[in-house]
Amino acid sequence: MPRSKVKLAYISNDSARRTTFRKRESGLIKKAEEITTLCGVEACAILYSSYSPEPNVWPSPLDAQRVISRFRNMAPPEQNKKMADQQSFTRQRLEKTTEKVTKLGTENQHNEMTQVMYQCLSGRLGFECLSIGDLYYLSGLVSQNLRVIDRRLEFFQRHHSG
Amino acid sequence: MPRSKVKLAYISNDSARRTTFRKRESGLIKKAEEITTLCGVEACAILYSSYSPEPNVWPSPLDAQRVISRFRNMAPPEQNKKMADQQSFTRQRLEKTTEKVTKLGTENQHNEMTQVMYQCLSGRLGFECLSIGDLYYLSGLVSQNLRVIDRRLEFFQRHHSG
DNA sequence: GCCACTATGTATAATTG
DNA sequence: TCAATTATACATAGTGG
Numbered sequence: 225m226p227r228s229k230v231k232l233a234y235i236s237n238d239s240a241r242r243t244t245f246r247k248r249e250s251g252l253i254k255k256a257e258e259i260t261t262l263c264g265v266e267a268c269a270i271l272y273s274s275y276s277p278e279p280n281v282w283p284s285p286l287d288a289q290r291v292i293s294r295f296r297n298m299a300p301p302e303q304n305k306k307m308a309d310q311q312s313f314t315r316q317r318l319e320k321t322t323e324k325v326t327k328l329g330t331e332n333q334h335n336e337m338t339q340v341m342y343q344c345l346s347g348r349l350g351f352e353c354l355s356i357g358d359l360y361y362l363s364g365l366v367s368q369n370l371r372v373i374d375r376r377l378e379f380f381q382r383h384h385s386g
Numbered sequence: 387m388p389r390s391k392v393k394l395a396y397i398s399n400d401s402a403r404r405t406t407f408r409k410r411e412s413g414l415i416k417k418a419e420e421i422t423t424l425c426g427v428e429a430c431a432i433l434y435s436s437y438s439p440e441p442n443v444w445p446s447p448l449d450a451q452r453v454i455s456r457f458r459n460m461a462p463p464e465q466n467k468k469m470a471d472q473q474s475f476t477r478q479r480l481e482k483t484t485e486k487v488t489k490l491g492t493e494n495q496h497n498e499m500t501q502v503m504y505q506c507l508s509g510r511l512g513f514e515c516l517s518i519g520d521l522y523y524l525s526g527l528v529s530q531n532l533r534v535i536d537r538r539l540e541f542f543q544r545h546h547s548g
Numbered sequence: 549g550c551c552a553c554t555a556t557g558t559a560t561a562a563t564t565g
Numbered sequence: 566t567c568a569a570t571t572a573t574a575c576a577t578a579g580t581g582g
Binding site: 230232233234235241242244245248249251252255256258259261262263264265266267268269270271272273274 | 392395396397403410417418421430432433434435436
């Protein structure tokens with residue numbers, strides 16, 4: 225913004241855009257560093273650019289993972305064992321109940337609920353509209369799919385590291 | 387930094403720290419917005435504070451998930467590694483490719499993934515067709531919604547059985 | 549392309565209401 | 566506590582090597 229005020233729009237000139245990115249990237253990281261030290265808060269920033277195939281991850285990929293994990297409410301692999309709190313207990317009890325409901329459900333109910341779930345997941349429908357029974361079923365359906373996804377991810381990880 | 391230069395250290399005074407956090411938080415988000423519009427890059431920031439139980443996630447939890455999943459998509463070894471041949475032809479070619487992917491991905495990826503997710507969840511498409519990055523994204527999306535469902539169920543349990 | 553410089557726009561610490 | 570104000574430090578667009 226010095227020398228001249230710049231319009232807040234995509235910079236079409238390639239080299240100018242790159243230069244601006246470099247400068248502002250470091251500025252942003254600096255600001256992030258400052259707010260964490262000054263205020264004692266946790267933060268992370270991820271910056272993708274076309275200039276590098278890898279993103280700039282602050283404070284570090286590992287720390288970012290930790291912050292992200294908290295955001296995703298998923299503990300990183302090492303801390304998984306410690307998860308014995310109220311929430312996971314509730315979850316376990318929930319899954320038992322859900323298993324029953326799932327087995328009783330017909331093919332029609334499944335499709336219907338999948339529709340509803342999709343509506344909810346895509347934000348077109350609030351979860352408020354669902355009854356407690358629907359929620360149980362939905363929870364089961366979603367966590368079932370989550371397990372499939374996680375298994376597949378594990379497979380990828382094993383295959384990649386082994 | 388105006389009126390007086392501030393020492394870069396934890397602000398012990400509670401109200402001063404809170405005020406500083408508020409101001410700098412908005413400043414940081416603004417800067418992040420600017421760099422994305424000016425340079426056409428993807429970015430996300432997550433700010434935890436003790437002032438709110440939920441983190442401030444920019445641009446939005448869902449968009450952040452997408453950025454995060456791309457970051458997590460990379461195998462750990464690659465995350466820290468810097469390209470050794472900085473000026474090589476390979477790197478240039480890589481940048482070009484990355485630029486394309488970035489441009490194409492930004493607008494369409496979310497809608498595309500939601501579609502794919504629905505296909506998978508409804509059983510019309512096997513999870514096998516998804517890349518590891520897609521799976522991470524999907525895992526985040528699904529577990530995020532699972533948490534919403536669980537919170538709602540807990541609410542029901544407290545108010546109906548208690 | 550990469551610095552270093554510097555003039556100028558912005559962010560923000562302190563102050564006031 | 567929150568907003569609005571203001572004075573000052575900082576970030577950075579343009580410039581030249």
